[in-house]
Amino acid sequence: MTGTEQWLGSAPAHWARGRLKDLIASSSNGTWGSDPVENDQNVRCIRAADFDRVSRRAELSNAPLRYVEPSSLRQHLLRPGDLVLEKSGGGEKQPVGMAVLFTGTDAAVSSNFCARIKPSVNVDSRFLNYVFAAAYGQGLTQAAIKQTTGIQNLDTGALLASRWAFPEKEEQCRIADFLDAETARIHQLMRARDAQVTALTERDYSSISEVLVPGSLANGSGTGTFPWLPELPESRPLVKLGYVCRIQNGLTVDGKRDVTGDVVTRPYLRVANVQAGHLTLDSVTEITVPRTVAERSTLRVGDVLMTEGGDLDKLGRGAVWNGELPECLHQNHVFALRPATTVLDGRYLALMTQTVHGRCYFESTGTRTTNLASTNSSKILGFPIPLPSLDVQRVLVSQVHQELQKTATIRALLNQQLALLTERRQALITAAVTGQFDVSTASGRNVTEGVSA
Known part of the structure; x- marks a missing residue:
């Protein structure tokens, strides 16, 4: 029995049984368009690189500008509430099978490596986004991927044929509201942990610099060929x-x-x-x-x-x-x-x-x-x-490694917490969209238990 069939069996009796495609009005390929032109007719083109993998939203700030012919734009233009699904690629930079929600107001299309997914009228787009997140996180998209030389291609039809159970739209909205609130709490903790990991990296950089070239973090001498260097002792x-x-x-x-x-x-x-x-x-x-x-x-x-x-x-x-x-x-x-x-x-x-x-x-x-x-x-x-002398070099290397070991231990703990938060977020999303608990009575107080701010 597959994971999807197990979910169908555990879903509440009043949830409808069907296929993932029953939640979708249409699925269409994206377009890359052509080079931008010198007018206001260019649009943003969303690629996998523009997926915010934490919030599962499309991020437009770095999406490239492309020109799409008006007739083609009418066919491919994204509307708020559409999903963008990565269909072709592979590896960490091109997560085949991942979907994000489009909430922007600027004109945009999805790239030719992606598909535009439009929810049915009786489906909350946020709920559908969480459904795709559950399917991707649980590896269900892998069964619909075909591997060629170095490239993975998603069989969208096979993915959408997966069995699923889903409630009425009103309950979908309650589930989406619950997940929006609870995942926001998790994301806040994840951002804090990411900031701490970044701070540790900066600390390592500072430690290495100060041990090997004392005075590096202060202003350099400002003179000579290398003005960033401080004054060095004769022993160095x-x-x-x-x-x-x-x-x-x-x-x-x-x-x-x-x-x-x-x-x-x-x-x-x-x-x-x-x-x-x-x-x-x-x-x-x-x-x-x-x-x-x-x-x-x-x-x-x-x-x-x-x-x-x-x-x-x-x-x-x-x-x-x-x-x-x-x-x-x-x-x-x-x-x-x-x-x-x-x-x-x-x-x-x-x-x-x-x-x-x-x-x-x-x-x-x-x-x-x-x-x-x-x-x-x-x-x-x-x-x-x-x-400096070889003996001094070795002493300095030992000193640096001791400092790096301290931060490495802390970094490992922070990364463990990030992994734990990621797992709990995935488990929460999966349980909610498959009806394993009633969100109207659920509490997220235990979602981040053991991981303090």
């Missing part, structure tokens, strides 16, 4: 990275490369795998290259990885390679810095890239384009680092 001379480090370039991914003869297949790191201070190795791919190419791009334990391009604030982010994958290679957009171990600790260098000084240097020397930025090996080797 400023040394260009190229004097104490050599750089190894990575391999170029080339589909036309000859992979016959003496070749090897190895894992290799991309920019996405290198984060500030750590590596994400859950999505490492493999590549087949000639053995001679692999030998030139093989990582060694102690290498410090830095990224060539991406968002401006991520340039030069550093992480130490500890040999997590044997004989691992790295892409040409990831540089491997190999410190002279007699004078430079790789952990010290990786942390230095996360200081105010490191961020100011890479952001000021990065080459910017419209949406991205890049650096190069010359600029990386020109990075000036305060260089």
